Amino acid sequence: MxxxxxxxxxxxxxxxxxxxxxxxxxFDRNKPANRRNQREESDETEPGGSSRPQVPDVPIPEGVPVxxxxxxxxxxxxxxxxxxxxxxxxxxxxxxxxxxxxxxxxGWGFYNSRSEILLRMFSREPDMPTDESICRRIAxxxxxxxxxxxxxxxxxxxxxxxxxxxxxxxxxxxKFGEYVVIELxxxxxxxxxxxxxxxxxxxxxxxxxxxxxxxxxxAQQEGIVIGKRHEPKVEKIIVNEQGVRFAVDLRRGHxxxxxxxxxxxxxxxxxxxxxxxxxxxCCYTGGFAVYAAALGQAAQVTGVDLDENALVVAExxxxxxxxxxxxxxxxxxxxxxxxxxxGRQWDIVIVDxxxxxxxxxxxxxxxxxxxxxxxxxxxxxxxxGMMITCSCSGPVDPATFVETVGRAARSANRTMQIFRxxxxxxxxxxxADTPEGQYLKVVxxxxx
Numbered sequence: 001m002x003x004x005x006x007x008x009x010x011x012x013x014x015x016x017x018x019x020x021x022x023x024x025x026x027f028d029r030n031k032p033a034n035r036r037n038q039r040e041e042s043d044e045t046e047p048g049g050s051s052r053p054q055v056p057d058v059p060i061p062e063g064v065p066v067x068x069x070x071x072x073x074x075x076x077x078x079x080x081x082x083x084x085x086x087x088x089x090x091x092x093x094x095x096x097x098x099x100x101x102x103x104x105x106x107g108w109g110f111y112n113s114r115s116e117i118l119l120r121m122f123s124r125e126p127d128m129p130t131d132e133s134i135c136r137r138i139a140x141x142x143x144x145x146x147x148x149x150x151x152x153x154x155x156x157x158x159x160x161x162x163x164x165x166x167x168x169x170x171x172x173x174x175k176f177g178e179y180v181v182i183e184l185x186x187x188x189x190x191x192x193x194x195x196x197x198x199x200x201x202x203x204x205x206x207x208x209x210x211x212x213x214x215x216x217x218x219a220q221q222e223g224i225v226i227g228k229r230h231e232p233k234v235e236k237i238i239v240n241e242q243g244v245r246f247a248v249d250l251r252r253g254h255x256x257x258x259x260x261x262x263x264x265x266x267x268x269x270x271x272x273x274x275x276x277x278x279x280x281x282c283c284y285t286g287g288f289a290v291y292a293a294a295l296g297q298a299a300q301v302t303g304v305d306l307d308e309n310a311l312v313v314a315e316x317x318x319x320x321x322x323x324x325x326x327x328x329x330x331x332x333x334x335x336x337x338x339x340x341x342x343g344r345q346w347d348i349v350i351v352d353x354x355x356x357x358x359x360x361x362x363x364x365x366x367x368x369x370x371x372x373x374x375x376x377x378x379x380x381x382x383x384x385g386m387m388i389t390c391s392c393s394g395p396v397d398p399a400t401f402v403e404t405v406g407r408a409a410r411s412a413n414r415t416m417q418i419f420r421x422x423x424x425x426x427x428x429x430x431x432a433d434t435p436e437g438q439y440l441k442v443v444x445x446x447x448x
Contacts, residue, residue: 058097058105058126065090065111066097067119072106076164076434078119086111092223093191095122095129110169110188114223120169120186134168134192135199141166142203149426157239157248158260158427160200165429165437171196174256176248177237178208181256183215187222190214208232211250238320242267244294245320246285247313254284254310261424262287262352265388265442268422269350270296272386276347280304281332281377286314286325288350288388293323301325302346304335336376345382350389357393366393367404374408381414381447389443394436401441409447420444 060066065088073082078098090096090111098106098119107124123129141161145151151158160180161173170186173196180200184190197210209232214224235251241263248258266287273296280289283303292298303325305311311327318325328335332353353373357366374389381387387409391401398421409416422442430437 060097061128064088064097064128065094066099067109067111068103069098069100069106072100074433076121076169076431077117078109078121080116080118083118093187095188097128110186112187112222115187115221117186120188122167122169131192131195134195135202137167138196138199139203141168142200142205145427146204151427155239155241155260155263157241157246157258158263158425160205160427162428162430163437164431164434167431172256173200174258174260175205176239176250176257178206179211179232179234179237179250180205180207180209181211181213181250183213183256184224185214185218185222187224190222190224190226209234213256242295244291245317246287246290247316247320249309249313252309253313254307258285259287261392261428261440262390262442264425265390265422266291267295269348269388272296272348273298275299277345277382278302279346279349279380281336281349281351281373282353283314283327283350284310284352286317286327288352289314289325289327290317290321290323292348293318293325294321298348303327304330304332306331332373333376336373336380340376340379345380345385347382347385349377349381349385349387351377351387352390352392355393356391357395360395363395367396367400370396370401370404371408371411374405375411378409378412378414378416378447383448385447387416387445387447389445391441392439394439396441397435398438398441402443405443405445409445415448417446417448418443419446 065086067086068084069078070082070084084101092112092114094111095108096111098109098121100106105126107121108129109119109121111119123133138161145158145160157174157176159173160175161168161171163169163172163185170184170189172183172185174181182196189196193212201207211231212226212229214226218224236247236249239246239248239258246258250257269288270291273292276298277300278289278292278298280286280292280301280303283289283305284307286303289301289303293301303314305314306329308329311329314327351374356369357363370391377387377389389405402418406416421444423438424440
């Protein structure tokens with residue numbers, strides 16, 4: 001039996017044990033021990049047991065539809081199964097009032113009958129929000145990046161609005177030079193796109209043009225139909241991030257075109273790379289690899305990715321920074337297995353794959369992939385070397401990710417010393433009521 005087959009058998013045995021444990025009533029970190037008690041508590045209390053704030057009854061303006069909840073829930077997302085009924089005629093994308101199961105005022109949310117997220121909560125203040133409320137939140141988000149974090153001093157590429165983290169559910173906006181790429185996840189924000197674009201200009205940004213992106217599956221779920229839009233003809237621009245230059249494909253790049261969330265982690269990497277051999281697994285357009293070679297003075301840098309188009313941009317990024325990097329087009333799993341067979345090792349290995357767990361129903365399968373990839377990566381880290389491994393899957397909480405990569409290291413017969421855990425940069429805040437917004441987990445470790 002091969003090493004991979006033994007690991008597969010071990011992983012399945014652990015899954016069976018976990019399932020047996022659930023049946024026997026043992027605590028499972030991914031599910032509340034008593035869902036009924038949790039639901040009942042959420043009607044009367046805030047998470048953690050504190051008393052629910054007493055909100056005076058709020059009169060709803062005449063003609064405004066009202067959603068009645070089966071139970072109160074303090075997450076931004078209220079799913080179809082949480083809603084009792086809708087009173088009045090609500091059109092998809094409308095802002096409507098929300099009452100709890102005792103008919104008490106609960107807040108205001110954006111409604112969409114087509115989506116499983118039937119309501120996206122926008123405010124719990126008594127006054128009904130207006131278009132100006134959206135504009136104020138955009139202005140505040142921009143002000144935080146520019147005046148508090150002072151990002152303009154170090155980069156011209158950063159996130160302007162991070163959806164729920166900035167109180168603007170369903171809206172993502174990234175600034176690349178003088179262009180803004182907007183990614184939408186809700187019909188409500190699509191219906192207000194002209195207002196949103198004007199709000200960014202009014203916030204004091206110098207903008208040559210906007211580009212709009214909506215994933216096909218999101219567009220279908222939300223009922224978003226994008227007609228003809230006048231957009232700038234620009235396709236690729238050069239941005240500067242802490243002295244490192246990157247080409248950003250505004251039209252064909254993944255998501256908004258570039259991952260600004262790893263900016264601080266890329267810089268932190270360079271502290272460890274001088275004179276080291278570095279492997280960047282799932283390198284995309286070469287973010288970590290370019291930093292290691294250009295700023296980090298690494299002795300040798302290798303980047304691996306399966307996306308040929310991304311690697312074309314990665315090569316361009318290396319050239320922009322006069323960096324020598326060996327890029328390889330390959331599946332990460334296959335590359336690491338082959339490297340292990342050849343006895344190849346690196347002093348530092350970065351593992352930053354795409355989202356393995358896009359939704360909770362894919363949790364078990366996704367954790368399996370994270371474990372397998374990290375086991376293979378651990379096997380090519382030189383003794384005493386470092387592994388920096390990432391997960392951008394919102395449904396995977398930090399503790400579960402650490403447990404998964406720790407198990408993977410043990411399966412590779414390595415001792416893992418975790419010395420740091422980080423996440424996304426400050427321009428990617430998350431709301432306390434929406435913990436899945438803490439999507440990026442980065443575990444820094446030394447392997448013995």
